[in-house]
Amino acid sequence: MPLPPPNTPTIPLHVIEARSLDAWLDAADARPRAWVEAMGFRAGLGEVVCLPDEEGGIAAALVGWGTPEARARDRFHLAAAADRLPPHHYQLVLPPDLEIDPALETLGWHLGQYRFQRYKASDAPQPVLTCPDTVDTTRLAAIERGASLCFDLINTPARDMGPEALEQAFRKVATACGAEATVLSGHAALEAENFPMIAAVGAAATQEPRLLDMRWGRPDAPTVTLVGKGVCFDTGGLNIKPGASMGLMKKDMGGAATALGLAQTIMELGLDLRLRVLIPAVENAISAPAFRPGDILPSRKGLSVEVNNTDAEGRLVLADALALADEENPDLMISLATLTGAARVALGPDVPPFFTDDEDLAAALAAAARRVADPLWRLPFWDPYEPMIEPGIADLDNAPKGGMAGSITAALFLRRFVGSDRSYAHFDIYGWTPSPKPGRPKGGAYQAARALLDVLEARAWKRT
DSSP: OOOOOTTOOOEEEEEEEGGGHHHHHHHSOHHHHHHHHHTTOOOOTTOEEEEEOTTSSEEEEEEEEEOHHHHTTOSOHHHHHHTTSOSSEEEEEOOTTOOOOHHHHHHHHHHHTOOOOTTSOOOOOOOEEEOOTTSOHHHHHHHHHHHHHHHHHHHSOTTTSSHHHHHHHHHHHHHHHTOEEEEEESHHHHHHTTOHHHHHHTTTSSSOOEEEEEEESOTTSOEEEEEEOEEEEEOOTTSOOOHHHHTTGGGGGHHHHHHHHHHHHHHHHTOSOEEEEEEEEEEEOOSTTOOOTTOEEOOTTSOOEEOSOTTOOHHHHHHHHHHHHHTTOOSEEEEEEOOOHHHHHHHTTTOOEEEESOHHHHHHHHHHHHHTTOOOEEOOOOGGGGGGGOOSSSSEESSOTTOOSHHHHHHHHHHTTSOTTSOEEEEEOOOEESSOBTTBOSEEOOOSHHHHHHHHHHTOSOOO
């Protein structure tokens, strides 16, 4: 999180609600009042006006905070103002009676300043915000770094972010945070160590499939395992995707990117957890060794899986990783995956569904999502749909016919690889912001991670 060097002059940035504008004008001197009125500033949400000083510079800036009704329609409102301000250093000034979370708005400001710079020259300078002393900038900076890591990983094309590069990023985080990282790489090694579905999905790619495994924290601390889907590119396999559907498939490792960004933040903040991160890293490619529709695959858990669509590969690699995680009986298991288009049809790109049978965890996640403006919506593990994932010829079907309840049946599939007494939640994220919004640049998205961090910091989950 960029902060101005010591003794850097800052410009006061006053946040004003629409209903408070007249009172502000009445208290102002004649010149700034006349300027604000001449500029037509009415304190609409995100509206900005800069007040000139006598030397032609900027004496102060005003940001409109609008109305409660306008604010309810989005989040990160200061981030919208950041895009309209000249590139100077600003000091946030809040009236005492204003309902605003300065930490959240400062974070949104800085998240909105993210730019993916790997393939282009540097952008123009950006405005920098200094927040009140009451804000924990160390914590915000750790969250921002985790989000930026996630953004960078998702935004990088598959040519430069295959399983090998994802492993390198994984090891870099582990080294920087003092974690232990191990990697099981290659089709033969995965088969030998009983990860047959990870091996099968990645068999056709030039870069070998692998399972990334990271451990960190005090051994007798509460145990939390994050499992992220690391499909670095998804052609759909032999059930090849149409070109329009393949265009964004560099983001199909968004679950892995989110898990890694969250893990980095957890470790930087030093949460008292025993953390494990598992990422099955593969490319779902097309060549002679590709797994086929109609194949029946064994799994680590011993359940057989009929492949009715090779484009439903994410749940296969996650299942082997979840089975491994389950063997240690962690206090909390989380899976993060760009798993189904059905979730997008149901809730759109901004609101990921989550699934859990743990009512305490569900309540904690819902409350955290509201508190930190990281939207989530609970969908059910709907038991009456269980027969839809039971094909008859095998224990499980990876792609039930009919196209109904696709996000739920995918979640039910994953739940089969987790013990029934576990505290477990699955997040079907999109991992992408289709068009820029305040605090959310176009491109890779960091979804569910901040809500999860809030829950983990409070230890607000059920211990088994």
